[in-house]
Amino acid sequence: QVQLQESGPGLGKPSQTLSLTCTVSGGSITTNYYYWSWIRQAPGKGLEWMGAIAYSGSLYDSPSLKSRTSISRDTAKNQFTLQLSSVTPEDTAVYYCASGHYALDSWGKGPLVTVSS
Secondary structure, eight states, rough: EEEEEEESEEEEOOOEEEEEEEEESSSOOOTTEEEEEEEETTTSSOEEOOOEEEETTEEEOTTTTTTTEEEEEEEETTTTEEEEOOOOOOGGGEEEEEEEEEEEEEOEEEEEEEEOO
């Protein structure tokens, strides 16, 4: 059974780049035919899909965040990573990694990342 766990700093500074890593266990980011995704939820807001990398390595991203978002993977470590550049306090949110084929049925716990000076 696929399990996901996010890791990274819980606090970011304005104008810096936020980096979060999702570690996958119970499955493989290359052999499980899944989309490996990042979703966030700002306080009081709904879920916002940020982007994904498929098992093949193909990339998909939100048009609204494309210029600031970079998703990559480390197949040897069975991890995929989110980088969000030029962050502002509006980027404060719970950040989830999630996976699935037709639906995102495996989710990480989703730590809160606060952007402030």
